[in-house]
Amino acid sequence: MNQFEAAREGDLEWFDNNKFDIDAKDDHGNTALVWASGHGHTEIALSLIEKGANLDLQNSLGDNVLILASWKGHTEIALSLIEKGASLDLQNAWGNTALIWASWYGRKEIAFALIEKGANLDLQTSLGDTALIRASWNGHKEIAFALIEKGANLDLQTNGGNIIAEGKPSCSKATALLWASRNGHTEIVDAIEYWQCTPRSLKYVLQMHLKKRNGNISSLEPSQSTSLQRSNMHSLLLHRNPLEKEINMVM
Numbered sequence: 001m002n003q004f005e006a007a008r009e010g011d012l013e014w015f016d017n018n019k020f021d022i023d024a025k026d027d028h029g030n031t032a033l034v035w036a037s038g039h040g041h042t043e044i045a046l047s048l049i050e051k052g053a054n055l056d057l058q059n060s061l062g063d064n065v066l067i068l069a070s071w072k073g074h075t076e077i078a079l080s081l082i083e084k085g086a087s088l089d090l091q092n093a094w095g096n097t098a099l100i101w102a103s104w105y106g107r108k109e110i111a112f113a114l115i116e117k118g119a120n121l122d123l124q125t126s127l128g129d130t131a132l133i134r135a136s137w138n139g140h141k142e143i144a145f146a147l148i149e150k151g152a153n154l155d156l157q158t159n160g161g162n163i164i165a166e167g168k169p170s171c172s173k174a175t176a177l178l179w180a181s182r183n184g185h186t187e188i189v190d191a192i193e194y195w196q197c198t199p200r201s202l203k204y205v206l207q208m209h210l211k212k213r214n215g216n217i218s219s220l221e222p223s224q225s226t227s228l229q230r231s232n233m234h235s236l237l238l239h240r241n242p243l244e245k246e247i248n249m250v251m
Contacts, residue, residue, distance in 0.1 A: 007035035012044050022053045029059035037065040037081075040074045055086040062092030070098035070110050078102075078110045088119040095125035103143050104134035111135075111143045121152040128159035136176035136192075139185040144176070148195050 004026045006014035015032075025031055030038075033053040036045040045065070049055070058064045063071075066086045069078040078098070082088070091097050099119045102111040111131070115121070124130055132152045135144040148154070157173045177196075180188040 003032040004035055007032040010041040031057055033065050037077050038068040042076050045077045049080055055081055064090055066098045067092055071101040073107050075109050079113055082113050082117055097123050099131045100134055103131040106140040108142055115146050115150055121147055130156050132176040136180040136188050141187050144188045148191055154192055
């Protein structure tokens with residue numbers, strides 16, 4: 001057995017008892033950390049991270065540990081990688097990033113951590129998908145609200161690639177708004193439409209109000225911070241009269 005097989009099978013004891021090149025790659029470009037992360041073997045992955053494994057090596061398909069952990073929903077591994085400084089915006093052969101995968105599958109905790117750490121919100125896949133388009137397609141409203149609040153580009157479009165998801169053929173040149181509308185995700189539609197017609201000055205006041213209401217955001221744990229912001233953004237974006245009342249109170 002070698003380190004790739006041990007990582008794939010989750011054999012922690014092998015790593016305790018053998019010497020190996022921590023960043024060696026197999027024939028497909030996968031490291032032991034890539035195998036462990038892709039298969040959700042958390043204890044092995046965290047051990048390799050602590051031992052100094054390169055966090056950003058990509059395999060022959062362009063996937064790295066953070067992309068795979070975000071895709072598969074291995075939250076503890078993904079959060080550790082983000083905390084340890086893994087590159088947030090690497091793209092695989094199809095242009096998918098960790099944030100795009102987390103947004104597609106509704107991995108809220110991973111998506112919020114990536115957004116708060118400054119992941120690029122507007123990178124597009126080979127089909128033109130962004131994180132917001134993916135979240136809007138599948139109705140992951142809390143992720144969509146977070147992306148909207150942080151300034152994701154609302155006008156980017158898919159490029160008309162011939163894809164089928166959940167039995168529905170894609171539209172050409174579709175924005176997040178169109179996908180949300182087409183799939184019946186009305187709260188996301190409301191949020192995008194309202195944000196599109198909100199003046200820049202009002203957006204700034206809204207963001208300052210959220211910070212004021214939440215207190216010192218930086219003093220909170222990330223999960224607390226994002227949870228507060230998500231719930232506030234939800235209520236402020238979707239209830240227009242209360243929003244106007246709250247803004248008047250701030251000003």
